[in-house]
Amino acid sequence: MRKASRLFEIIQILRLSRKPMTAQAMADQLEVTVRSIYRDIAALQAMRVPIEGGRGIGYIMRPGFDLPPLMFSIEEMEAIVLSLALLDRTGDSELKQAARRVNQKISGAVPGPLRQAMENKALYAWGSVAQPPAGFDLGMVRRAIRDEEKLSLDYRDELGRATERIIRPIALIYYSQYANIVGWCELRQAIRNFRSDRVEHCESAAAFFRGDGDRLREEWMRGWANPPA
Known part of the structure; x- marks a missing residue:
């Protein structure tokens, strides 16, 4: 077990323990040496984690201490x-x-x-990088989904046909080349997918569908086979 993980686990053990924990007991639980536990306890105390005790008597966490919200393994x-x-x-x-x-x-x-x-820059995500859509900002779509606000789209389908749509956006699917906007299309009276790279313009339709987003998402998930618009 790496040191950062051990530090996290030691804090968890001491927070949950109702009595002093010896270094040996923690070493057995974490499958490391007692010497490693002593070094880790000293490191945590240096970071002002309120651990009290010593060799032979065990260690406790002072009451009232809690993990910071950003304490991860x-x-x-x-x-x-x-x-x-x-x-x-x-x-x-x-x-x-x-x-x-x-x-x-x-x-x-x-x-x-x-x-x-x-x-340490040891983990990377590789592959193509999607380009932002030319006619609008995807942030607008995410906000419309949250606020349950209708959107007006100038859309061109796979055959190049231009249409104007009013949609109730309910989800965004991110692919490596583009994003798909999922929404109830008032023109087609059905849930449709709109590729972001085919949207020529997008703006608020100044109308809302509040209270209906969850129902539409449930309907969408029941019909994954719907073809794109």
């Missing part, structure tokens, strides 16, 4: 790093900027060993 941190890297490959400019801010915030808040795991 090493595997959880690696999952975050890779997820943020994958987000950076979407064509959603707002999400890409948000992913970079999240990276900076987490890096500044987590303890040193976890920060090293986040900044």
Whole structure:
């Protein structure tokens, strides 16, 4: 077990224990040496984690201490790093900027060993990078989904035919080349998929479908075979 993971697990063990835990008991549980536990306890105390006790009597966590909200295990941190890297490959400019801010915030808040795991640049997301759609911002679609606000689209289908659509957007699917907007189309009176690279213009339709988003998503999930618009 790597050091960052051990530090996290030791804190968890002491927080949940109702009596002092000896270094030997923790070493047995984590399958490491007692000497490693002593070094880890000293490292945690240096980071101002309120662990009290000593050799031969065991260790306890001072009452009232809780984990900071950004205390992750090493595997959880690696999952975050890779997820943020994958987000950076979407064509959603707002999400890409948000992913970079999240990276900076987490890096500044987590303890040193976890920060090293986040900044060692050992995990990468590879492949093509989706280009932002030319006619609109995907952030507008995400906000419309959250607010249950209708959107007006100028759309061109796979045969090049232009139509104007009013849709009730309910989901976004991110592919490596483009995003799919899923919504109830008032023209077709059915749920349809709209490729972002075929949307020539998108704006608010100044109308809402509040309270109906969950129902439409359930209907969509019951009919995955619906063809794109």
